Amino acid sequence: MNKASRLFCPALITPKNAVVKQTEQLSRSQKLLTDLGLIKSGSNGTYQIMPIAQRSLDKLIDLVQSNMQLAGGQKISLPILTPSALWKKTGRLEGDISEFYMVRDRSGKQFLMSPTHEEAITAMLATTSPISYRQLPLRLYQIGPKFRDELKSRFGLMRAKEFLMKDMYSFDVSEETARESYSAVSEAYDRLFQQLEVPFVKVNAATGMMGGSLSHEYHYVSTVGEDSLVQCTSCGFAGNSEVLTTPENCPSCQSSNLNEVRGVEIAHTFLLGDKYSTPLGATFLNTSGKPQSVIMGCYGIGITRVIAAALEVFSSEQELQWPKLLAPFDVCLIGPKQGSKEQQPAEVIENELLNSVGQLCGPQELLHDDRKDLTIGKRLLEAKRLGHPLTIVVGGKAIQQDSPKLEVHFNGGDKLELDLSETLKLVAEHSRHKKDLLLGNFKKEDGAKKSQAVGHQL
Ligand SMILES: [Zn+2]
Known part of the structure; x- marks a missing residue:
């Protein structure tokens, strides 16, 4: 299982009034990825992936x-490295070569840092x-x-x-x-x-x-x-x-x-x-x-x-949204804040969820936001921006005497208050949907809506 307190996620903190020197144009999802610490700019045009x-x-x-x-x-x-000589043979050095990275070794032999490998594999x-x-x-x-x-x-x-x-x-x-x-x-x-x-x-x-x-x-x-x-x-x-x-x-x-x-x-x-x-x-x-x-x-x-x-x-301006099969984690679990009055009884439920959710989606797909010094609200905001498909919150309502409820937040804004078994059912459905996608069982009823996804060919 993954713990949020251990994740290396170097979020970009820009002091108020700071003059930001933007070296390149960013789209909204790229800006979120950078701000949230998922990618870092290396040099202009290169990226470090976190x-x-x-x-x-x-x-x-x-x-x-x-x-x-x-x-x-x-x-x-x-x-x-592909020897430039191979690209000479196929004539591909005769056109515009301004986008190629060329390097020489100590003997003067020239190589391309390959933009593609047709020559190399054919040779x-x-x-x-x-x-x-x-x-x-x-x-x-x-x-x-x-x-x-x-x-x-x-x-x-x-x-x-x-x-x-x-x-x-x-x-x-x-x-x-x-x-x-x-x-x-x-x-x-x-x-x-x-x-x-x-x-x-x-x-x-x-x-x-x-x-x-x-x-x-x-x-x-x-x-x-x-x-x-x-x-x-x-x-x-x-x-x-x-x-x-x-x-x-x-x-x-x-x-x-x-x-x-x-x-x-x-x-x-x-x-x-x-x-x-x-x-x-x-x-x-x-x-x-x-x-x-x-x-x-x-x-x-x-x-x-x-x-x-x-x-x-x-994605929106505020929240990332991933294809289901590519989301970094399936489920994020947020437990009670340290020192809150519900902390001890809620932690019993939190531990039960860690176990049962982990079994349903696989422990590697569960992110436990264990940073209990932070409020639920702050952790939830971050979870939503990161775009986890499901975020489960164990807060005050989880210890209500009659009908205890968990909050389940979906990527994209919807929120439900559910009991434990309904919550687990949602996690199971999510895992089943992923399994269907992996097997290539695409839902027929989505056909009309996703007609574009089938692709159109000239
Ligand atoms: Zn048409």
Whole structure:
């Protein structure tokens, strides 16, 4: 079980009248994350992630990994440093390279601090002893930091110079089987984004600097988004403005109610063909034993960005709100204040709850706010700002002779007064809902409301 008194959570305390030197633009959720001590600015555009936010990040990583493994992915780790020579071979150093971090070793050899790993992984395969068509398809992924020297880093983790990515690469014998890999990974993405329960749109995308023939982007719709999307207000269909050049009617339902909205790109999939495998010599031996270029796909998810953007979509100015599967803790338990008249009898109930709630949601998912020198009100305010899905307060009403009550606060403002068994029932329901999401059992009745969450494809 986790105790609030032990949590390292360096909240930002700004003295009154202080002149705050804001070095970068923060969105409302990023401001809350910083103020509450969940993230700290390292240097301009880089972030230090503190324990509470790290819990959320680790949960997302686990969820992403389970979905990648369901799609046949095998995890690897590639070095952050990629020799620049590889990027010369694929022609990717010929364009605008101002966003790349380049470093030299003591011998003068140049490396990129990788913004992406197509060259590195293709070269890895090219220098492996010849693989047979029988070993394909191969789907390899990693989760690690990526680097981009943003001219304007902003909105905290949403657009930082160093960020965490999941990148998967698929290798196939033909365009046809590469499309099967593409579908398998796309299916895993759709499931992941449904599990997160944040409405998302999936749009056909331009292939841009990656090259290739087929590409989709996944977006969260938010005013802080940097991409321009066209969305149909009748059916939810969406397209990227770059691709969908001002159509008059919705290609899906023919409605003319098309709106421009802002999207935060959280994931991207590309069918690459042999754009990387041919120049870097990544081949396999075909059925006649002849070497042939592998056909590739690549699939990214901005791990830190998913969390930042999901929080931005859900949170208010005052309170964070997390996707259920990503909340740092499921339940926060606040007991009576030290020295209050109810302290001793209420602590009996508090201890009972510590045990029974811990059993229902798992002890690691329970945060016990044991800072009894603080008033209930102060602890409750902080709990609400942190956005715990359920906060249970054992206060004066818990020791009433007739019908003792606990206060249960939901993320987002609602509050109920319940007895012990009703409270435990809520905790159990929350855990069951999470379990359903993990199993991919999405509620049918939410279908209409969450029609957007299914994703719309051009
Ligand atoms: Zn429509």
